[in-house]
Amino acid sequence: MKRISILSLLFILTVSCSTYPIISPVKSLGIAEIRNKCQGVFPVGKWRFVHFIDATLPGKKRIFMMGITQIYPEKKKIHCILMTIEGLVVFDALYDGEIIINRAIPPFNSDKFAKGMISDLRLIFFQPEGRCVEAGVSDTSKWICRYQTDKETTVDVVIHFDNRWTIRRYHHHRLDRAIQAYFGNDPDLTTKNKIPERLELIARGGQGYSLNLKLVEAAPIH
């Protein structure tokens, strides 16, 4: 518990530092080899995840929900469902190049919410789009890969010395999303499938929020 708290504090401090870390190349490994290591962060194949979601919203309001996410990494396709603890589905959307909203109940019925949710899920579960422009090591990481996803956006995938990982997205050179993965002691989840026991997402900005996603269930889709 104490270790997790320290890690959380370090994560928050890291998020507070919004400048790019300097990436040092590794003589013995090329960008492609290091990029392969970074790709190991992301699930391979089709998966269904169930998370218990603790969201802290602007004004420090907290809401709790259940989330079901089906991912199809090869097709970059996502089906996500958000529901109350009592089981009422308040949001159901499919992303397959464009967002198709099957169901959305206020206050989850805005386009902004749908776009933001799909964007966050893609950042969490899919390898960044765009070219890997740098890869190597940094002062605080075992491996780090930097992707230029568009002219304004850069994504860093960072693997730490203890194999935890962090994803940071920068927009106009400013950090706007940070995702930290935490792993428990379940060998099936942490070693075999590398599915994080808990994910913490911090969205920065005027309407910033944080999401704490505790894994309830992870199952490959056959």
Place this chain on the structure above:
Amino acid sequence: MTRYFPIIILLFASYLCVGWADSLVGIQDKAGEIKSVTANFTQEKHLNILLKPLISKGIFYYQAPQSLRWEYISPFQSILLIHNGDVKRYIKGKGGFVRDSSAELQSMQVVMQQITLWLGGHFNDNPDFNAVLEPDRKIVLRPKEKSFAAIIQRIELVLSDQPGIIETVRIFENNKSYTKFTFNDVRLNQPIKEALFQKIR
């Protein structure tokens, strides 16, 4: 979401009446006899993308005229308290129970307006639902408004042939998505301490 709670209370209230009457009018006459309900519940969430339902378990307490404690025990701990018009929900996290702001959603407040009607047996006075008694001890509630039907298509409850027991409640969002509640260890009209509706412990 919060419309579930008065509906479930309705189910208990209506059950007792159906055992003694075969019409909604008869139910209305008898519903006032329910003073309190306590029961364990199992919640199953069925979705077409799930191979097996998501299961939650808990216990609830109801005290007439409008106090409710709806408590989840697994897979997480959550307590909803409704008392004297105040609606609060708490979730247990690493540091203890935390207030959940989703209980402040407008839909939650609607509960308080409806619960008294239902417990009084005034099902047909309910502004949101039409209640119909069907064969095999089934009561079906259908939203009157199209906009509400887009949220909850219908609610079905099946009463046991044993007095005081409800077999199931199904809340359908559509034909592919529904929540099923199963109740057991139902206790009617037993005294419940008021503090149970005011404090989480």
